[in-house]
Amino acid sequence: MPARERLPALNADPAPVQEDESAVPSADPAESAALAADPETALRLLREGELTVHGRLTDASNAVLYCTASLDGLTAPCVYKPVAGERPLWDFPDGTLAGREVAAYEVSAATGWGLIPPTVLRDGPHGPGMVQLWVEPDPAAEELLALQDPAGHEPGWLPIVRAEIGPGRTALLVHRDDERLRRLSLLDAVLNNADRKGGHWISAADGRLYGIDHGVTFAVPGKLRTLLWGWAEQPVTGEALDVLARLADALDGVLGERLRPHLTPAELAAAAERVALLRRTARHPMPSSDWPSIPWPPV
Ligand SMILES: Nc1ncnc2c1ncn2[C@@H]1O[C@H](COP(=O)(O)OP(=O)(O)OP(=O)(O)O)[C@@H](O)[C@H]1O
Numbered sequence: 541m542p543a544r545e546r547l548p549a550l551n552a553d554p555a556p557v558q559e560d561e562s563a564v565p566s567a568d569p570a571e572s573a574a575l576a577a578d579p580e581t582a583l584r585l586l587r588e589g590e591l592t593v594h595g596r597l598t599d600a601s602n603a604v605l606y607c608t609a610s611l612d613g614l615t616a617p618c619v620y621k622p623v624a625g626e627r628p629l630w631d632f633p634d635g636t637l638a639g640r641e642v643a644a645y646e647v648s649a650a651t652g653w654g655l656i657p658p659t660v661l662r663d664g665p666h667g668p669g670m671v672q673l674w675v676e677p678d679p680a681a682e683e684l685l686a687l688q689d690p691a692g693h694e695p696g697w698l699p700i701v702r703a704e705i706g707p708g709r710t711a712l713l714v715h716r717d718d719e720r721l722r723r724l725s726l727l728d729a730v731l732n733n734a735d736r737k738g739g740h741w742i743s744a745a746d747g748r749l750y751g752i753d754h755g756v757t758f759a760v761p762g763k764l765r766t767l768l769w770g771w772a773e774q775p776v777t778g779e780a781l782d783v784l785a786r787l788a789d790a791l792d793g794v795l796g797e798r799l800r801p802h803l804t805p806a807e808l809a810a811a812a813e814r815v816a817l818l819r820r821t822a823r824h825p826m827p828s829s830d831w832p833s834i835p836w837p838p839v
């Protein structure tokens with residue numbers, strides 16, 4: 541995980557930062573994977589647990605605080621992103637990034653694929669924010685991205701883009717032909733995720749894959765920016781079609797109600813339209829020509 545450091549004051553929060561000076565707890569990959577796979581327990585812990593801030597993730601663009609949540613003898617690491625630490629973004633003027641992260645979690649939960657770690661909106665030591673279960677990456681997990689020979693990629697990998705890796709030298713950036721990534725790519729198409737770079741998924745110790753950092757999602761105009769273009773224009777799987785049908789119903793009902801506090805009516809309608817379009821075409825989307833469709837740098 542990236543370096544943690546002592547907390548400087550948050551962007552818009554004049555309150556002094558209360559930090560727990562005791563040793564920063566490290567996360568056990570197997571324990572965090574088990575809790576992520578048990579959303580009911582994790583959500584209760586995140587909602588009702590006592591939050592202790594241990595440090596700030598230094599390379600994040602918004603305030604991302606490494607915390608623990610404790611409840612009834614259970615303690616687990618989590619990230620807390622206070623709304624007060626959000627940098628304003630011109631193209632996401634409404635709502636909050638924290639709210640979008642929670643909305644993305646709700647959609648993921650409704651797919652049944654469990655692709656986003658349990659995430660809640662709650663009050664914390666720096667005011668309201670999103671709190672998400674920390675999923676410690678499995679150090680033994682296989683790489684899902686690679687640079688390969690531009691003349692042809694290896695079997696089991698799918699091309700993303702040719703990349704310049706030095707003066708006059710190019711390589712092909714590829715991702716694995718992996719069912720988990722394929723599901724994540726479809727979820728991103730629904731969320732209109734503008735930031736699926738390589739650092740925004742985590743391989744958990746139980747073999748599951750989790751997407752993180754969904755603050756720039758749900759815009760009305762197409763903003764899909766991702767590395768996961770390996771299935772562009774290909775038919776979506778039958779399983780994905782079933783999930784899209786479920787999502788369409790859910791957006792009309794319970795899921796729509798759960799998203800409403802976090803999104804504008806236009807954003808909610810656009811999400812339903814994206815689901816409808818994916819069902820109609822039954823194909824993975826193509827990169828847009830009028831929007832940078834690949835995050836750069838890619839990790
Ligand atoms: N749920 C999580 N589990 C494990 N690690 C996480 C989780 N959420 C965030 N992180 C770690 O914290 C880093 C910063 O978080 P995140 O990407 O969500 O914030 P950000 O402000 O968008 O940062 P950046 O600008 O670097 O993308 C991630 O790159 C990742 O290493």
Ligand SMILES: [Mg+2]
Pocket residue numbers: 740753
């Ligand atoms: Mg990020």
